[in-house]
Amino acid sequence: MQALIFDLDGTLVDTVYAHVFSWQRALAESGMNIEGWQIHRKIGMSGGLFTRAVARELNRELSLQEVEKLQDRHSELFDQLLPERKPLHGAVELLKYLKDEKITFGIATSGRRPDINASLNVLGVGDDVVVIERGNVLRAKPEPDLFLACQQKMNVRVEDCYVVGDAVWDLLAARRADMLSIGLLSGGYGEDELSRAGAYRVYRDPMELLNSLDELGVLP
């Protein structure tokens, strides 16, 4: 294996619970009451798909304008709840190791700029790292477009890529991109959910992944 493609929220930065909570509040303000655990299990899809999925469950139809308004309100509440992003255990060390050892890696996220900028900053990700965000592709996870765009921009082969993610949407999109995948528990899914969704291995967090690169065949 020659390259790693990382999801961002819940995989490298500790943001999942703030996302759940700010989505829940944004939706409730628009009269859509949905429970925390159901939001949690949907996070990682594109925001557009996510809001439509929620609306469908509540038998409502949302216009494109309403979807955008919800996304903006979510971003606003998220920034209030979590003004300071925190890297997950080992995330900074993992990316530094990959860089130092010249192992190819990139980031592919359903999030958007400028929302994701603070997370990239705290991880020390600069302009030299390939970052594919929602705005760069037509369709976000669970479509494979984000991962395929990242792989193409990194100029590696599909079969040489591991996708690393915390949500079943990452693992589903990885399968559809024909890539192997690795699950992390740091987004709050259970181990079995990630294994069943196709994760080749499941680790606690980026630190355990860093210490397990040998058993994945990722070698300098």
Added chain:
Amino acid sequence: MQALIFDLDGTLVDTVYAHVFSWQRALAESGMNIEGWQIHRKIGMSGGLFTRAVARELNRELSLQEVEKLQDRHSELFDQLLPERKPLHGAVELLKYLKDEKITFGIATSGRRPDINASLNVLGVGDDVVVIERGNVLRAKPEPDLFLACQQKMNVRVEDCYVVGDAVWDLLAARRADMLSIGLLSGGYGEDELSRAGAYRVYRDPMELLNSLDELGVLP
């Protein structure tokens, strides 16, 4: 089976994500940085055990006074984050059904009064329902004391009780009380985590439990 003993947070009211977030912030204010998913997997223990577990992971020792200060700060932040409690899908209907059909039930929670009062109110739980809270027993979950106190106060036999909970701590405490248990996904644990911890059945939420009482042998 003749009686049901319910956990409260994540089982009957949608409060788990607010608890995670307010614990995370209270701990961070005291210099203890711990990730959302790790808090999530510890919630449901008693607050005292929980704070000590967190401190131990961070190689710190907390005095009783520090533990109490953290718990107070958590309650304060929790109330700010979630001024209004929401019952989980089917919770009110389930309790009403049990009451109407004269099926014995009670609530046994690691939470404390007055913190839990708003949750009990929104569920329509009055003085006629047995409620055992943290202050009524010496040791909270995963010790079996809360469930045993509830069973004794309901005046039923241990072998006639189902414990209903969303966290592995409920299921662990149920086993230690020698009671069967039922897991609910509404606290954000995965199905397999709950099954492995000993849940006899796992349902989505209180509504699915209500519709499945027949297959549990809980009959009017």
